[in-house]
Amino acid sequence: MVNAQTCNLSIRGKVIHLENNEPIEAAYIWVVEAAQGAVTDQTGNFNIKNLCPGTYAITIQYLGHREIKDTINLRDNSFNKTYRLEEESFNLSGVEIHGHRDAVQTTTAVTALYGDALMEARGENLGESLKRIAGVTTFSTGNTISKPVIHGMHSNRIMILNNGIRLEGQQWGAEHAPEIDPFLADEITVIKGAETVRYGPEAMGGVILVNPAPLFTKKQSLTELNLLGGSNSQMGNIALSHSGGSGKIKGLGYRIQGSAKRAGNVKSPDYYQNNTGMSELNFSGSIGYSSPKLGIETYYSFFNTSIGILRDAHTGNLSDLENIIQIGRPFTDGSFTYSIDNPKQVVSHHLAKLKSHYHLNENWKLNAQYGFQLNLREEYDRRRGDLNDKPSLDLQLYTNTLDLFLDHTHSNEFSGTWGVNLIQQANSNIPGTGITPLIPNYDMFNLGFYLLEKYSKGPVELEVGLRFDSRSVQTARYINNELQQADLNYQNFTAFIGGLFQLSPTLSLSSNLGSAWRPPNVNELFSQGLHHGAAAIEIGDPNLNSEKSFKWVNELEYDFKKLNLTVTGYANQIQNYIYLNPTGENVVSLRGTFNVYEYLQATAFFYGFDFAGSYQFTDNLSGYAKGSIIRAKNTDDNNYFPFIPSDRMDWGIAYNFGKSASSQTNKLTLSNILVSKQKREPDFDIAAAPPAYALFNLAYQRGIDLKGNKLNLGLQVQNLFNTSYKEYMNRFRYFTDDVGRNILLKINYKF
Amino acid sequence: MFNSKKSFLYAIVFAAFGFTACESNDPEPENDGEVITDVILSFQELNLSGTPTGAITTFKASDPQGIEVGSTPTIDNVTLTKGKTYQMKIEVRNSIENEDITSEILAEADEHQFYFLGTAFVGSSVLTYTYADSSGDLLGVVGKVVVAKSPGFNNANMRIVLRHDLDKNFPGASNPNFENFIQAGGETDLDITFPLILN
Numbered sequence: 001m002v003n004a005q006t007c008n009l010s011i012r013g014k015v016i017h018l019e020n021n022e023p024i025e026a027a028y029i030w031v032v033e034a035a036q037g038a039v040t041d042q043t044g045n046f047n048i049k050n051l052c053p054g055t056y057a058i059t060i061q062y063l064g065h066r067e068i069k070d071t072i073n074l075r076d077n078s079f080n081k082t083y084r085l086e087e088e089s090f091n092l093s094g095v096e097i098h099g100h101r102d103a104v105q106t107t108t109a110v111t112a113l114y115g116d117a118l119m120e121a122r123g124e125n126l127g128e129s130l131k132r133i134a135g136v137t138t139f140s141t142g143n144t145i146s147k148p149v150i151h152g153m154h155s156n157r158i159m160i161l162n163n164g165i166r167l168e169g170q171q172w173g174a175e176h177a178p179e180i181d182p183f184l185a186d187e188i189t190v191i192k193g194a195e196t197v198r199y200g201p202e203a204m205g206g207v208i209l210v211n212p213a214p215l216f217t218k219k220q221s222l223t224e225l226n227l228l229g230g231s232n233s234q235m236g237n238i239a240l241s242h243s244g245g246s247g248k249i250k251g252l253g254y255r256i257q258g259s260a261k262r263a264g265n266v267k268s269p270d271y272y273q274n275n276t277g278m279s280e281l282n283f284s285g286s287i288g289y290s291s292p293k294l295g296i297e298t299y300y301s302f303f304n305t306s307i308g309i310l311r312d313a314h315t316g317n318l319s320d321l322e323n324i325i326q327i328g329r330p331f332t333d334g335s336f337t338y339s340i341d342n343p344k345q346v347v348s349h350h351l352a353k354l355k356s357h358y359h360l361n362e363n364w365k366l367n368a369q370y371g372f373q374l375n376l377r378e379e380y381d382r383r384r385g386d387l388n389d390k391p392s393l394d395l396q397l398y399t400n401t402l403d404l405f406l407d408h409t410h411s412n413e414f415s416g417t418w419g420v421n422l423i424q425q426a427n428s429n430i431p432g433t434g435i436t437p438l439i440p441n442y443d444m445f446n447l448g449f450y451l452l453e454k455y456s457k458g459p460v461e462l463e464v465g466l467r468f469d470s471r472s473v474q475t476a477r478y479i480n481n482e483l484q485q486a487d488l489n490y491q492n493f494t495a496f497i498g499g500l501f502q503l504s505p506t507l508s509l510s511s512n513l514g515s516a517w518r519p520p521n522v523n524e525l526f527s528q529g530l531h532h533g534a535a536a537i538e539i540g541d542p543n544l545n546s547e548k549s550f551k552w553v554n555e556l557e558y559d560f561k562k563l564n565l566t567v568t569g570y571a572n573q574i575q576n577y578i579y580l581n582p583t584g585e586n587v588v589s590l591r592g593t594f595n596v597y598e599y600l601q602a603t604a605f606f607y608g609f610d611f612a613g614s615y616q617f618t619d620n621l622s623g624y625a626k627g628s629i630i631r632a633k634n635t636d637d638n639n640y641f642p643f644i645p646s647d648r649m650d651w652g653i654a655y656n657f658g659k660s661a662s663s664q665t666n667k668l669t670l671s672n673i674l675v676s677k678q679k680r681e682p683d684f685d686i687a688a689a690p691p692a693y694a695l696f697n698l699a700y701q702r703g704i705d706l707k708g709n710k711l712n713l714g715l716q717v718q719n720l721f722n723t724s725y726k727e728y729m730n731r732f733r734y735f736t737d738d739v740g741r742n743i744l745l746k747i748n749y750k751f
Numbered sequence: 752m753f754n755s756k757k758s759f760l761y762a763i764v765f766a767a768f769g770f771t772a773c774e775s776n777d778p779e780p781e782n783d784g785e786v787i788t789d790v791i792l793s794f795q796e797l798n799l800s801g802t803p804t805g806a807i808t809t810f811k812a813s814d815p816q817g818i819e820v821g822s823t824p825t826i827d828n829v830t831l832t833k834g835k836t837y838q839m840k841i842e843v844r845n846s847i848e849n850e851d852i853t854s855e856i857l858a859e860a861d862e863h864q865f866y867f868l869g870t871a872f873v874g875s876s877v878l879t880y881t882y883a884d885s886s887g888d889l890l891g892v893v894g895k896v897v898v899a900k901s902p903g904f905n906n907a908n909m910r911i912v913l914r915h916d917l918d919k920n921f922p923g924a925s926n927p928n929f930e931n932f933i934q935a936g937g938e939t940d941l942d943i944t945f946p947l948i949l950n
Binding site for chain 1: 773774775776777778779780781782783785787788790812813814816817818819820822823824852855856858859915916918921933934935936937938939940941942943
């Protein structure tokens with residue numbers, strides 16, 4: 001059976017860090033007998049082809065890591081193995097220590113925004129930046145407040161992690177944007193699955209991780225300056241960061257970073273939107289120490305913003321609201337100004353973190369992470385006299401989080417995490433607003449235990465996780481001088497099972513089935529009264545149950561030479577889905593009439609898919625397309641929920657003037673965004689869904705090498721033809737057209 | 752340099768100290784200072800020289816709970832005599848706080864304006880309104896109302912709207928019976944309709 005044509009076997013595998021399962025790029029694999037080698041790709045995969053059956057000795061090497069020698073008996077084409085490289089520094093007391101950034105260990109669909117794509121998104125808020133990821137849209141209030149939406153879920157149904165700490169702001173409000181500066185991130189990752197087990201309650205629709213770069217661990221320094229300007233709203237934005245590593249103390253590194261932004265009234269094609277300016281001032285700093293056994297990092301970030309709210313969107317009663325909706329635009333053409341008047345929001349957020357890990361031995365790592373957050377939110381309305389200087393809503397939210405977890409990785413197939421997670425929260429209304437608070441004061445305590453185990457063998461990774469949470473909430477508020485108190489408790493189990501399958505060197509499949517839960521939020525439980533400016537009376541229900549969901553996400557990724565394609569499909573069933581339903585009743589008062597809304601629960605079914613692909617036509621010309629389709633239905637009443645994104649797609653072509661793909665970026669991109677009309681509307685909406693629209697954008701990106709320093713220049717024209725349009729997912733579509741043409745100049749310099 | 756194990760323990764201890772429970776503050780009752788619970792219209796006859804004379808008649812609309820589900824305002828019928836000319840004063844109060852909101856409106860005369868609509872003022876008008884505020888502002892806290900001598904009907908609706916933060920220079924905004932008042936911007940603080948009976 002010696003046959004020449006059987007020499008078509010291959011050795012496939014994956015190389016990862018023993019310590020944290022992160023894939024190793026550019027590890028070298030050498031097959032001694034065949035005198036053939038290969039280098040692992042970005043995901044740690046390698047493939048050595050055209051081998052005859054037989055026994056082979058292979059070696060795997062990577063700088064600073066202990067070499068692996070293995071003997072393989074190659075019989076058929078099913079060979080595939082995962083190799084874990086151990087850092088030599090464990091035993092040799094530090095040849096090289098690398099900074100820690102634990103990779104997202106998940107079998108769920110994950111997409112990240114980094115490098116050039118992130119640079120193109122600079123100057124935008126978090127929600128707007130993430131629109132670049134297929135399946136992520138925004139739920140916005142005007143053009144300055146936007147919240148990310150993952151697979152149709154937003155606010156308290158998704159979670160945002162600022163450098164590993166779950167961001168705790170007043171997420172419940174539609175007009176409450178996440179309190180985070182996108183400039184602190186060098187990578188933003190979106191997990192599109194239910195990740196309650198790993199991250200705690202509320203990570204039902206997905207998770208967004210905003211991560212800075214790892215700190216330097218040796219003598220090194222990097223300063224990055226960003227200067228941005230935009231023609232629309234005459235926006236100016238500056239961001240500066242400086243990172244350094246100590247030469248005296250090995251493993252000591254730090255970073256300081258800050259950004260400032262100022263913008264005036266937004267211009268729609270035909271008019272200015274009065275009072276839509278904003279200003280932002282952010283700062284963060286961190287210092288860390290890494291040794292072979294120990295890692296300690298402290299981090300602090302401060303976010304501060306003032307945002308003007310479109311004047312004419314703030315209405316006194318139902319007839320005001322109906323009148324402006326009928327016109328569909330502000331009453332006046334407005335003019336440009338930077339000044340911000342009432343109605344406005346002033347929000348600041350402090351986040352401090354202390355994180356440490358300790359290697360008990362080469363297989364076990366103990367981690368502790370503590371986070372402190374203080375969120376201050378003031379909302380100002382148009383009022384009479386001195387009351388204009390007093391916020392109508394003045395909230396102060398303290399959050400403490402503590403995570404203790406144990407990671408284990410072994411040279412065999414198992415790895416995992418066992419942990420305990422504590423969240424303690426205290427929310428207070430600061431007295432003196434002259435308005436009965438929309439939500440009560442409350443104290444919340446959440447205790448969670450979780451366990452994750454992963455089995456990796458060759459092309460297969462399987463993962464299971466379990467979690468138990470117990471939450472208690474005590475609330476208190478005065479309504480009409482009467483103290484109203486409540487004491488609520490919620491307990492839930494969640495679990496998931498997932499797998500990642502490398503079907504062939506070019507094709508991989510991931511599948512994840514996870515349960516998740518979310519306790520009802522205080523506003524859903526206790527809202528009672530007028531939602532100022534919205535001409536709506538909202539009534540909560542203290543007897544609401546926790547939402548429980550099952551989400552199944554599958555992702556297929558194909559990557560071969562010129563073509564790269566990712567398709568994600570999902571189905572998500574949610575029991576007790578909480579939504580705000582118009583009762584059809586009105587309240588008549590001296591101030592006029594108001595619609596009444598109540599919080600109800602129903603079974604919801606969400607499903608859909610996203611795709612993202614690119615194709616390299618020639619060395620210079622490439623094209624891309626991405627899009628998403630979401631369907632969401634109330635299966636109890638067989639009707640639709642409001643504010644579900646309509647079908648959309650973004651495609652474009654790029655021409656690279658550089659000689660090859662590896663040279664400095666010198667690229668012109670023309671893109672087209674197509675958004676269809678939302679035809680699946682709820683039974684009641686105060687205005688019909690706006691028509692479909694198409695927008696064109698043009699972008700030029702140029703990278704220049706200046707004696708080792710890097711200069712990046714970007715020129716972008718958004719909404720090239722100054723098209724008037726309205727987006728269904730923008731709550732202010734009732735009152736105004738969306739933003740008109742915007743020309744942006746972006747300068748980025750690294751030295 | 753660093754004792755790794757100890758440093759880690761210190762970090763945990765520090766974290767545990769940081770976890771000193773912040774508790775929420777005790778709630779305090781909030782005084783809803785802006786709520787309008789009472790609107791009082793007072794009419795006094797004007798003589799030929801324009802001086803108020805005789806008895807003052809008042810009509811009231813009240814909603815003691817403010818804006819709340821289940822409560823509806825009680826509104827008096829306004830009774831006026833045909834052919835007479837009245838001075839009409841509007842008083843706005845917050846009975847929860849026992850506060851006079853009229854003075855706040857007067858203090859911000861440039862940001863407020865009353866409009867007079869409904870079948871009583873618009874169309875085959877039975878009532879003719881003119882602003883007569885002492886400050887000279889077009890406000891409507893004080894006004895002159897002329898009742899038609901022989902109106903086409905004896906029952907009508909007096910709709911009174913108080914606008915806040917409007918553009919007073921908007922074309923047409925100076926008309927007390929301006930139906931498109933919403934286009935002048937701002938928001939509605941009051942919107943009530945009194946039934947009118949003419950004798």
